[in-house]
Amino acid sequence: MSEKPQVKSSPSFFNNPRNRSLIYQFLLLAGLAYFFYGIINNTLVNMEARGIKSGYDFLFTTAGFDILMSLIPYDATYTYGRTFVVGLLNTILVSTIGIVLATIVGFLMGVAHFSKNWLIRKLAVAYIETFRNIPLLLQIFFWYFAVLATLPGARQSLSIGEAIFLNVRGLYLPGLIAEPGAGFVYAAIGLAFTAIIFLVRWARKRQNDTGQQFPVFLTSLGILVGLPLVALLLSGIPFVWDFPALKGFNFRGGITIIPELMALVLALTVYTGAFIAEAVRAGVQAVPHGQTEAARSLGLKESKIMKLIIVPQAMRVIVPLLNSEYQSLVKNSTLATAIGYPDLFTVFVGTTLNQTGQAIEIVFMTMAVYFVINMSISFVMNRFNASVELAERN
Secondary structure: OOOOOOOOOOOOOOOOHHHHHHHHHHHHHHHHHHHHHHHHHHHHHHHHHOOOOOOOHHHHOEOOOOOOOOOOOOOOOOEHHHHHHHHHHHHHHHHHHHHHHHHHHHHHHHHHOOOOOHHHHHHHHHHHHHHOOOOHHHHHHHHHHHHHHHOOOHHHOEEEOOOEEEEOOEEEEOEEEEOOOHHHHHHHHHHHHHHHHHHHHHHHHHHHHHOOOOOHHHHHHHHHHHHHHHHHHHOOOOEEEEOOEEEOOEEEOOEEEOHHHHHHHHHHHHHHHHHHHHHHHHHHHHOOHHHHHHHHHOOOOHHHHHHHHHHHHHHHHHHHHHHHHHHHHHHHHHHHHHOOOOOHHHHHHHHHHHHHOOHHHHHHHHHHHHHHHHHHHHHHHHHHHHHHOOOOOO
């Protein structure tokens, strides 16, 4: 007699691993919600008992204090909401400049680490080992107090061609004042960048399909310079130079870069650039040595080997490290308060908080800003990392 097949009974609800995981996650979320509810409720009760106001109405109150540097119109008659915007723009400015310059310095020093020239190689090693081991705050103090504070006064300014002036109060550069028709030039610049993006994609596809290279850099440079230049000539050069000039005890006109911004940018660039250089060194060393040997056996020049063989493969190691360094640079920019640069932390968490006492609202807004900035950097870098990762063959 053949045995009847046994019917397997389905596990009970609580014995199902999927159900248990959902229950545990729900309980965790409920516990976290209760935890934060207790903190917020306790805070509000204590604030009400002590007569501390809460809410965001203070953003529409007149600030009553000046800010050393602002990218948008601002004076003491504007509101605290305006101070938030001013501090945010100053933070974005120093972070953007720092990321660009630190990337350039880091890549140059990282590649110089492998130079066949003994002096260049040792200078790169000395730079990396020195500046990444000195605290960033100490470097900020060095640039601000030991370098920029020793510059001459306004009347004894260091000058280049009576157009660029450097003194203890800052760096003064010629500025461009736009006139009617400047929008045509700005549109040409935007069109040039768009054309360069399409050119890079086309050149990459062409190289993958045919193996032939296209002079992308020189062509892109020609587009970036030529197209706006043509628009500039056709529109009758709708710009006027505004040169700085000494009037009284200080310079007026042009573009002013305050010493606080210069010191912070220099320190962030030198410090972060050392860590980026280490990331570049690690990425280059991660490329198998046989790749470079095979390229040399084919007669490729060292510059071609670096551009076509080493860097594309090294980027898979470098990009994740760059993501971390960029986010660290943004967070390190809060040290600007040590020298008085008016970033978001100095203006909003510092002066605005002291005057209004709205600690919870101000700290929450500031935390949210830095979170959004760093998540934006992470999103962009993750997308870039996906574009350079090794594609598997099917």
